[in-house]
Amino acid sequence: MRLSSKAKAIQWIILTFCLWARAKDIEQQPVFVRGQDGYHTYRIPAVLTTSKGSVLAFCEGRKASASDSGDIDIVFKRSIDAGKTWGKQQIIWDDKTNTCGNPCVVQDKETGTIFLLLTHNLGKDHEKEINGGTSSGSRTVWLMKSDDDGLTWSAPKEITSAVKEPSWRWYATGPGIGIQIEHGPKKGRLIIPSDHSVPDGEHTESQSHVIYSDDHGKSWKIGGSIKPNMNECQVVELSDGKGTLLMSMRNLPKGSNRAQSISFDGGSTWSPTARHPQLIDSTCQASILRYRWSTSNEPPCILFSNPADSSKRINMTVRASYDEGQNWSTDTVLHTSDSAYSCLTVLPDHTVGCLYERGEKNAYEQITFARFALTLPDQADPKPPTK
Numbered sequence: 001m002r003l004s005s006k007a008k009a010i011q012w013i014i015l016t017f018c019l020w021a022r023a024k025d026i027e028q029q030p031v032f033v034r035g036q037d038g039y040h041t042y043r044i045p046a047v048l049t050t051s052k053g054s055v056l057a058f059c060e061g062r063k064a065s066a067s068d069s070g071d072i073d074i075v076f077k078r079s080i081d082a083g084k085t086w087g088k089q090q091i092i093w094d095d096k097t098n099t100c101g102n103p104c105v106v107q108d109k110e111t112g113t114i115f116l117l118l119t120h121n122l123g124k125d126h127e128k129e130i131n132g133g134t135s136s137g138s139r140t141v142w143l144m145k146s147d148d149d150g151l152t153w154s155a156p157k158e159i160t161s162a163v164k165e166p167s168w169r170w171y172a173t174g175p176g177i178g179i180q181i182e183h184g185p186k187k188g189r190l191i192i193p194s195d196h197s198v199p200d201g202e203h204t205e206s207q208s209h210v211i212y213s214d215d216h217g218k219s220w221k222i223g224g225s226i227k228p229n230m231n232e233c234q235v236v237e238l239s240d241g242k243g244t245l246l247m248s249m250r251n252l253p254k255g256s257n258r259a260q261s262i263s264f265d266g267g268s269t270w271s272p273t274a275r276h277p278q279l280i281d282s283t284c285q286a287s288i289l290r291y292r293w294s295t296s297n298e299p300p301c302i303l304f305s306n307p308a309d310s311s312k313r314i315n316m317t318v319r320a321s322y323d324e325g326q327n328w329s330t331d332t333v334l335h336t337s338d339s340a341y342s343c344l345t346v347l348p349d350h351t352v353g354c355l356y357e358r359g360e361k362n363a364y365e366q367i368t369f370a371r372f373a374l375t376l377p378d379q380a381d382p383k384p385p386t387k
Contacts, residue, residue: 104174170197184243186266223267
């Protein structure tokens with residue numbers, strides 16, 4: 001039955017009111033603002049709630065422009081009150097006029113060490129040149145760590161030879177967060193979702209992959225690749241008790257829905273990809289995160305955030321799944337206007353935090369931290385995947 005014009009208008013008013021009422025419960029504040037503290041633009045957010053309850057926010061500080069190349073530093077802020085207030089901005093990696101970027105952070109819950117994976121290239125090299133094999137330098141992979149809850153950080157250490165195949169050209173860690181597997185035969189493994197490009201005739205093909213550590217970050221190895229045309233990615237462990245992983249990926253062609261793949265062996269191999277019909281995407285980075293595991297009284301919950309539009313980077317939305325990523329609800333809209341990259345975290349009081357790019361004229365005016373309570377259903381039917 002078709003709705004009348006009047007019924008459609010009433011339906012729209014109700015929806016608008018619900019979104020307005022929900023938005024009133026969201027606390028939002030800018031953390032990194034364009035033009036402040038000596039940087040033209042801030043991009044590529046990553047956020048982690050540590051085991052001690054601190055919230056660590058990372059991003060790229062782009063000195064002269066919003067460009068993906070040039071003089072780019074890694075900057076950082078720390079909060080000790082669940083993201084309500086933030087400490088002074090710190091520069092934790094500045095290599096003169098070169099590009100330091102793609103922060104991806106993970107904490108080893110057994111040792112407490114926090115690892116920050118990063119990439120680097122000469123500031124004069126652009127992604128097109130690196131992909132084409134005509135750049136002056138190469139894209140390299142680096143590691144920093146903190147053993148004191150983010151108060152201090154080690155100097156960057158290069159790990160390229162361990163985690164990048166010689167034939168690979170472009171390389172990106174994350175951006176966002178990694179995970180530590182909590183169940184199954186690979187329990188304790190640290191996983192960093194990444195992507196790279198490989199030559200394919202006159203062009204290059206983009207593929208997603210993971211790198212991992214089984215010795216608490218002392219050494220890192222390359223996991224399996226996912227192709228074709230996969231790109232920036234994030235990973236979550238599913239609640240089957242076996243350590244099964246779900247990878248969520250930005251993919252081509254432009255405007256296609258979010259791609260997903262499953263690994264049953266800790267990231268060494270991956271299933272063929274499938275595009276999720278509910279996760280519309282404008283070909284942008286996104287975040288996926290375990291909110292809680294299944295218990296006898298509570299359903300499992302996974303969160304997902306992205307600019308939910310098929311063509312434009314607008315409408316930053318956080319969705320929830322109560323059946324391990326098979327179905328997704330639209331729970332919270334953070335910003336209906338321009339928005340892009342995001343990173344989710346669960347705060348000490350079990351509210352949700354989202355560090356994301358937003359603006360009114362373009363998506364890169366500021367990086368904002370949003371805090372809100374998740375509305376959970378009374379019942380859910382978890383359906384973990386089977387091999």
